[in-house]
Amino acid sequence: MADLAIEVAELKKTYRTPFRRKKVEALRGVSFSVAKNQIFGFVGPNGAGKTTTIRTLMGLIRPTSGTAKLLGHAIPSRLARTRIGFLPEAPYFYDYLTVGELLDLAGRLFGLDATTRKQRADRLIERVGLDRARAQSLKKFSKGMLQRAGLAQALMNDPDLVVLDEPMSGLDPSGRKEVRDLILELRDQGKTVFFSTHILSDVEAITDRVAIVARGVLVGEGTPAELVNRHILGIDVVVRVPREADAELTAAPAGITRIRRLGDELGCTLPADTDVEAWLARAHDQGAKVVQVVPRHETLEDLFLRRTSDPAPGEPPAVAS
Numbered sequence: 001m002a003d004l005a006i007e008v009a010e011l012k013k014t015y016r017t018p019f020r021r022k023k024v025e026a027l028r029g030v031s032f033s034v035a036k037n038q039i040f041g042f043v044g045p046n047g048a049g050k051t052t053t054i055r056t057l058m059g060l061i062r063p064t065s066g067t068a069k070l071l072g073h074a075i076p077s078r079l080a081r082t083r084i085g086f087l088p089e090a091p092y093f094y095d096y097l098t099v100g101e102l103l104d105l106a107g108r109l110f111g112l113d114a115t116t117r118k119q120r121a122d123r124l125i126e127r128v129g130l131d132r133a134r135a136q137s138l139k140k141f142s143k144g145m146l147q148r149a150g151l152a153q154a155l156m157n158d159p160d161l162v163v164l165d166e167p168m169s170g171l172d173p174s175g176r177k178e179v180r181d182l183i184l185e186l187r188d189q190g191k192t193v194f195f196s197t198h199i200l201s202d203v204e205a206i207t208d209r210v211a212i213v214a215r216g217v218l219v220g221e222g223t224p225a226e227l228v229n230r231h232i233l234g235i236d237v238v239v240r241v242p243r244e245a246d247a248e249l250t251a252a253p254a255g256i257t258r259i260r261r262l263g264d265e266l267g268c269t270l271p272a273d274t275d276v277e278a279w280l281a282r283a284h285d286q287g288a289k290v291v292q293v294v295p296r297h298e299t300l301e302d303l304f305l306r307r308t309s310d311p312a313p314g315e316p317p318a319v320a321s
């Protein structure tokens with residue numbers, strides 16, 4: 001379909017390590033699609049298959065089976081590649097270049113003329129905050145600076161689709177915010193951004209959709225809100241009540257957690273299926289005033305840990321509804 005930037009169907013990749021004759025099933029049937037002009041987050045623990053998926057999409061490795069399309073073209077597609085910007089995981093650059101030379105080289109590979117190369121390089125160097133490091137060779141760059149140089153390099157061809165493998169890696173919180181802002185800006189310009197990360201707060205903050213991958217299969221997919229709002233962990237209640245009432249109020253229901261006293265306030269988390277009205281009536285009988293009642297939704301991090309932490313050895317985990 002024309003409105004899809006990425007279509008991946010039943011992608012499998014088994015690495016064969018010839019010497020130990022061991023097989024690694026890095027991807028065991030991954031399917032997802034990314035609509036154009038969206039920010040799509042691809043998250044999963046170490047070894048989940050994120051880089052394998054991305055390297056397959058970029059035509060750097062061949063899948064064992066399955067198909068994928070980028071911008072409507074089956075991979076590997078040279079045509080699509082000219083419309084795609086790519087930041088590899090832990091990018092390696094020739095040390096003795098400056099960032100300007102790196103970008104000029106990238107521009108040449110895409111066949112850009114000298115004027116366009118200069119204009120884009122200047123704008124991108126400024127945009128990623130490397131202006132003051134223009135004279136330095138990349139050899140002297142910190143990890144964060146190299147990551148910025150890599151991002152600028154990925155944007156030299158003014159791509160429609162930007163594929164970033166761990167763009168926030170090695171960056172401090174303010175550097176991560178800058179990358180998040182850049183990604184949002186790219187979407188505002190009409191581009192599609194697909195990125196992998198471990199940092200769930202970054203995903204929660206900026207993505208339109210998320211896929212969670214673990215052990216080579218997807219274990220969740222949806223908007224961040226869909227993924228986290230499905231599951232209520234409990235109901236946080238805070239009441240203002242004399243300390244003497246604590247024992248009575250926390251005796252039931254079973255499964256009450258996070259009991260805490262803050263001055264004249266008692267807080268606790270009731271199980272999700274509690275009859276909250278009944279509990280509050282009991283509190284009222286003890287002279288309580290309600291301060292707050294808030295359902296506690298699972299965070300993306302809770303969900304991530306829950307879905308990626310139950311490995312039945314050898315068994316692909318079930319795709320949750």
Ligand SMILES: Nc1ncnc2c1ncn2[C@@H]1O[C@H](COP(=O)(O)OP(=O)(O)OP(=O)(O)O)[C@@H](O)[C@H]1O
Binds near residue numbers: 049
């Ligand atoms: N060239 C290779 N040869 C053999 N096995 C490999 C190769 N590349 C990756 N693997 C294995 O495939 C699995 C998936 O690796 P991959 O790099 O795709 O994970 P990832 O999700 O990107 O992890 P990380 O978060 O650490 O970057 C891992 O078990 C890894 O050890």
Ligand SMILES: [Mg+2]
Binds near residue numbers: 052089
């Ligand atoms: Mg990786």
